[in-house]
Amino acid sequence: MRAGSFVVDNLFRGLARVGRLHPRAKPERHRVRVHRDVPYADDGVREHHLDIYEPEGVPPPWPVLLYVHGGGFRILSKDTHWVMALAYARRGYLVFNIDYRLAPRFRYPAAVTDAALAYRWVVENAERYGGDLSRLVLSGESAGANLVTALTLAACYERPEPFARAVFETGVVPRAVVPACGIFQVSDVEARFARKPLPAWLRDRIVEVTEAYLGGVAPEHAHHFDLADPVVALERGTPPARPLPPFFLPVGTKDPLLHDTRRLAAALERLETPVEARYYPGEVHAFHAMIFRENARRCWRDTFDFLDRHVPPAR
Secondary structure, three states, X not given: OHHHXXXXXXXXXXXXXXXXXXXXXXXXXXXXXXXXXXXXXXXXXXXXXXXXXXXXXXXXXXXXXEEEOOOOOOOOOHHHHHHHHHHHHHOOOEEEEEOOOOOOOOOOOHHHHHHHHHHHHHXXXXXXXXXXXXXXXXXXXXXXXXXXXXXXXXXXXXXXXXXXXXXXXXXOOOOEEEEEOOOOOOOOOHHHHHHXXXXXXXXXXXXXXXXXXXXXXXXXXXXXXXXXXXXXHHHOOOOOOOOOOOEEEEEEOXXXXXXXHHHHHHHHHHOOOOEEEEEEOOOOOOHHHOOOOHHHHHHHHHHHHHHHHHOOOOO
């Protein structure tokens, strides 16, 4: 399990570094300016930094997008996900691409606490960078999809967790949410294996997410982890204090987390929340990062079509 994690982490970091060497990866070629390693908390914590992508090709104020990277809560960073931030910035979004503390050194709720800190910082500072907070979007993939969904719950439900209260008290609700190929329930991974047997190496990758992030959870205690299991919280059907924003849920049909997206779409529909789930035939986890593939490009087109309907970008 540890060897697999090491290989995956270094593979993605290596690909990200190599990709940045390509001439078309340079932000200035896309009229995007990047401010790197801006602290979103004054506590000296190394992970409490974000990168800001300004779309200089269009005049402000710009719609604001908070991006949260994936990696099973335990690997990767904002630096491995620069292509996502650049894609949104090219479209006219002021992008805040964040880091957060990783498991197993920092278990739940460290990651979602950090995401909440970043959310509050963005609310307090986006306007001075030219952002329009009335057009706020949350986006992330895999574990990042989990975190942006949890942030949305914190913005729309009055919850007891201090970090969730801090989000709710901003009074700012996202206009749209794009959680791609998300893991929306971190506890009870055995349920996934009961539905469909998985290869041992893939099973290990999923099991280690629960063990690293939650430290193992007995089923009778799972209700204490609502913001690690946002789909479970939504499946209860409790009406939110503020209306939930529209969701766009892209996922591949070969993704082992496919059922999480189906569950989240169904839960949102029962709450009468606008939701658009898109299933891409034959595609694996996080396929949209492989932008050389036709289905990945199609996914990005679908994402922007959705956002154009709900959060018109700057023109």
